[in-house]
Amino acid sequence: MSVQKSSEASEKIKGSVKEAIGKLIGDEKAETEGKAQQKLPSDAVKPNVGPKT
Structure with missing residues (x-):
């Protein structure tokens, strides 16, 4: 599954x-x-990206 x-x-x-x-x-x-959080568009959901090492 992608991020x-x-x-x-x-x-x-x-x-x-x-x-x-x-x-x-x-x-x-x-x-x-x-209810609103469940209907958020996918571009409004930001992936959690850890710090780059």
Whole structure:
């Protein structure tokens, strides 16, 4: 899996978790942010690139 695809997948997972937590605790803001995070375009997701050695 490429860095871009894995980063995109991790952002969608984080969005899902944030949405679920928002639903669980009744926080509409967190739920909305989670939904939005899952729908980010792939160019908005920046890969985590470590320092060059």
